[in-house]
Amino acid sequence: MLTAYCPNCQKKHEYVIRENLIENFKGYPLKVKEEIPICSNCNKEIFIPEVEEQNLIKLYGEYRKVANIVSPADLIDFRNRFNISQRELVAILNWGKMTVNRYEKGAIPSSSHNDLLKIIMKDEMIFKEKVEDAFKKGRITKKSYNKIKQKFNHSIKDMMKKLCIQSLTHTESEYNGYRKFDIDRVTNLIGYIADKVELYKTNLNKFLWYIDFENFKRQIRSITGIQYMRYTHGPVIEEFGYNEILNFFNDKFKVIETERGNNTITKIESNKNYDLSIFDDDEIKVINDVIAKFKDMSCIAISQRSHKEDAWKENSDKDLISYNYAMDLKENFSD
Numbered sequence: 001m002l003t004a005y006c007p008n009c010q011k012k013h014e015y016v017i018r019e020n021l022i023e024n025f026k027g028y029p030l031k032v033k034e035e036i037p038i039c040s041n042c043n044k045e046i047f048i049p050e051v052e053e054q055n056l057i058k059l060y061g062e063y064r065k066v067a068n069i070v071s072p073a074d075l076i077d078f079r080n081r082f083n084i085s086q087r088e089l090v091a092i093l094n095w096g097k098m099t100v101n102r103y104e105k106g107a108i109p110s111s112s113h114n115d116l117l118k119i120i121m122k123d124e125m126i127f128k129e130k131v132e133d134a135f136k137k138g139r140i141t142k143k144s145y146n147k148i149k150q151k152f153n154h155s156i157k158d159m160m161k162k163l164c165i166q167s168l169t170h171t172e173s174e175y176n177g178y179r180k181f182d183i184d185r186v187t188n189l190i191g192y193i194a195d196k197v198e199l200y201k202t203n204l205n206k207f208l209w210y211i212d213f214e215n216f217k218r219q220i221r222s223i224t225g226i227q228y229m230r231y232t233h234g235p236v237i238e239e240f241g242y243n244e245i246l247n248f249f250n251d252k253f254k255v256i257e258t259e260r261g262n263n264t265i266t267k268i269e270s271n272k273n274y275d276l277s278i279f280d281d282d283e284i285k286v287i288n289d290v291i292a293k294f295k296d297m298s299c300i301a302i303s304q305r306s307h308k309e310d311a312w313k314e315n316s317d318k319d320l321i322s323y324n325y326a327m328d329l330k331e332n333f334s335d
């Protein structure tokens with residue numbers, strides 16, 4: 001039996017729960033059942049803090065959903081992402097000392113605060129501006145500023161990585177060799193090739209292209225899911241995506257740039273931490289066959305051989321190259 005002190009009867013009494021449906025809160029339509037304790041003796045409502053607290057949690061939870069209000073968990077995640085304290089966040093946003101603390105404890109943010117939180121959580125560049133501004137105006141220390149800035153560099157890199165993968169990923173078709181772009185396969189493959197041959201930005205594209213096309217010829221599937229386009233010196237990764245891949249996904253290899261005359265030579269060195277277990281035996285055979293054939297050829301020589309391929313001759317610059325051309329490869333890797 002549930003009992004509580006009834007202020008009306010001025011005595012502890014049994015009570016029952018009556019449910020009340022709330023259909024509107026702060027102008028937003030919603031449906032939340034709140035529980036109201038009723039004294040069994042006088043039939044009047046009794047206020048029980050624990051029950052009321054549960055009602056509010058349910059109501060605020062629903063309200064957050066329908067009104068798109070930042071939740072305490074979102075706010076805490078956001079602070080953790082940039083490794084900033086509640087105090088630092090209020091200083092950056094120039095808000096009252098305890099605001100973030102209250103919001104994280106469940107208080108509903110004012111609508112202008114909520115709008116701003118939504119914006120900075122969605123657009124890091126805007127948050128970055130706020131941080132710069134707070135530092136210039138002396139609201140945060142140099143130490144805080146440097147700490148947060150470092151996180152930005154990381155998160156911007158993460159964003160670029162995501163964009164790069166997005167732009168290179170397409171539904172399976174004859175242009176990606178019926179495989180979705182797979183960055184793990186690409187980086188492990190580059191790490192492996194770089195371990196076996198002198199690899200530069202220029203011959204990288206040809207190695208990848210011949211490996212993918214030779215594999216397609218044998219298995220009707222590419223190894224990496226890369227889409228290639230025809231370009232002056234031979235096939236290259238679509239939209240020159242090798243630049244982003246080399247810049248942002250370099251945990252399996254190092255990129256070393258040296259100036260030679262007016263040219264920048266981009267050499268790729270393996271970190272020797274590649275994992276070939278993501279490829280099957282037939283794929284590894286193709287990879288090794290192509291490496292064996294081109295191992296001692298100069299970038300220019302490989303480029304010239306690629307120009308003999310129908311894939312190169314029959315397409316115009318920047319055209320995507322269909323993997324169907326793999327069936328007519330002039331280069332023979334199986335002998």
Ligand SMILES: [Zn+2]
Nearest residue numbers: 006009039042
């Ligand atoms: Zn009563």
